[in-house]
Amino acid sequence: MSLTLPASRLRTQVASIIEGTGSSPAEARQVADNLVLANLSGHDSHGIGMVPRYVDAAAEGGLKPNSGVKVVLDTGALLTLDGQRGYGQIVGVQAMELGIARAKAHGSCIMTLGQAHHLGRIGHFAEMATAQGLVSMHFVNVLSRPVVAAWGGGDGRFGTNPCCIGIPLPGAEPFLLDFATSRVAQGKMRVAYNKGEKVAPGHLIDENGAPTDDPGVVVVPQSNGLFGALMTFGEHKGYGMAVACELLGGALTGGGTWHRPADTARTVLNGMLTVLIDPAKLGTQAAFETEARAFVDWLRQSPPGAGFDEVQIAGEPERKARAARERDGIWVDDATWSEIMAAGAKVGVRITSAD
Structure with a gap:
C-alpha cells in the first residue's frame, strides 16, 4: 500500500508539523520546502521521512528550533561557524550565503560549520554555489548512532559521511556529485x-x-x-573517504567526531567543511569553460552500454526526477506516512492524505 501526493500539499503539511516543534512559520516553511525538494529529486532518504526524527530530536532538546548560525571566526576567506544545533536546512543555507559572499569577494572561501542539526541533502548547498558560478566541495560527518562499518570491521563505527562536489558548466546545468560514503544512505x-x-x-x-x-x-x-x-562503497577506498570526511567534517570544524558507544538519541548533528572557488578570479575562467564543456560533450558521444540509454553526468537524474515528481506527485509508502501522522500528533497537528 502507498500514497501519491502532490508536492504542494506535502509542503504545507510538513510545515505545519515543523512549526509544531516550535519553529517560526518562515523557518517551518523553509525546512518543509527543503525536505520535499529532496523527495522531488528522488532522494526519499533525505525527504519528508525525516520528519518523525526531527520531532523527536526537538523534544529531546538536541534540535533547537529558531537557532541561527553563529560566526566564530571571520578573516574574509576563512569562516568558522557554529550551527548552534539549529535546523540544518536553515543554518546550512545561512552558512552557504556567508561563504558565497566571501568567495565572490576574495576568489575563494574555506568555511567550517559545526553543530548543525541534520543538514539533509548536501547537494542543495552545491546547487546554491553553482548557481553563483562557484565550484564547491563539501565534506560532512554525522554524529548519531554509528551505522557504517570500518573496512575489515564487524560493527558500526561512524556515519554515512557524505561528500559533495558542485561544478558550474557553461551554457548547461551544473555537475553535482552528491553521495554517501556508505554503499547506500541510511535513509534508503x-x-x-x-x-x-x-x-x-x-x-x-x-x-x-x-x-x-x-x-x-x-x-x-x-x-x-x-x-x-x-x-562503505568501493571497499577500502570508500572507507578511506569516509574517514577523511570524519576528520575534515568533524575534527577540523570543531564539531566533533564519533568515538563512543551508541545510544538511543534521535538527534543527528553534522559538521561540514566547505571549499568555495570562483573561477572568474582564478585566472582560468576561459580555459575552464572551454575544457569543461569539451569534456562533457566527449562523454556524451559515448555509445550507450548494455542496459543504458545514454551517458549522464551527476545531477541529471535528480533534475529529471524533479520534473516527473512535480508533475505526477510524490510516492509515499504507508509505513512512512503513518510515522509522519504520528509525529504530527505528538505536536498537536493532525494530517491526513486528504488534507
Whole structure:
C-alpha cells in the first residue's frame, strides 16, 4: 500500500508539523520546502521521512528550533561557524550565503560549520554555489548512532559521511556529485524496510558481523538489542573517504567526531567543511569553460552500454526526477506516512492524505 501526493500539499503539511516543534512559520516553511525538494529529486532518504526524527530530536532538546548560525571566526576567506544545533536546512543555507559572499569577494572561501542539526541533502548547498558560478566541495560527518562499518570491521563505527562536489558548466546545468560514503544512505534502508524490501548483497552486515540482505538490521534493534551496519562503497577506498570526511567534517570544524558507544538519541548533528572557488578570479575562467564543456560533450558521444540509454553526468537524474515528481506527485509508502501522522500528533497537528 502507498500514497501519491502532490508536492504542494506535502509542503504545507510538513510545515505545519515543523512549526509544531516550535519553529517560526518562515523557518517551518523553509525546512518543509527543503525536505520535499529532496523527495522531488528522488532522494526519499533525505525527504519528508525525516520528519518523525526531527520531532523527536526537538523534544529531546538536541534540535533547537529558531537557532541561527553563529560566526566564530571571520578573516574574509576563512569562516568558522557554529550551527548552534539549529535546523540544518536553515543554518546550512545561512552558512552557504556567508561563504558565497566571501568567495565572490576574495576568489575563494574555506568555511567550517559545526553543530548543525541534520543538514539533509548536501547537494542543495552545491546547487546554491553553482548557481553563483562557484565550484564547491563539501565534506560532512554525522554524529548519531554509528551505522557504517570500518573496512575489515564487524560493527558500526561512524556515519554515512557524505561528500559533495558542485561544478558550474557553461551554457548547461551544473555537475553535482552528491553521495554517501556508505554503499547506500541510511535513509534508503529505512525506506526499504518500510516497504518490506530486501537489499542487494554486499550492502549490509548483521548484528553479528555476517552479510545480510535485511535492511531492518540498521533500522530496528535486533534480538540481542544490537544493530547491524552498512558497508562503505568501493571497499577500502570508500572507507578511506569516509574517514577523511570524519576528520575534515568533524575534527577540523570543531564539531566533533564519533568515538563512543551508541545510544538511543534521535538527534543527528553534522559538521561540514566547505571549499568555495570562483573561477572568474582564478585566472582560468576561459580555459575552464572551454575544457569543461569539451569534456562533457566527449562523454556524451559515448555509445550507450548494455542496459543504458545514454551517458549522464551527476545531477541529471535528480533534475529529471524533479520534473516527473512535480508533475505526477510524490510516492509515499504507508509505513512512512503513518510515522509522519504520528509525529504530527505528538505536536498537536493532525494530517491526513486528504488534507
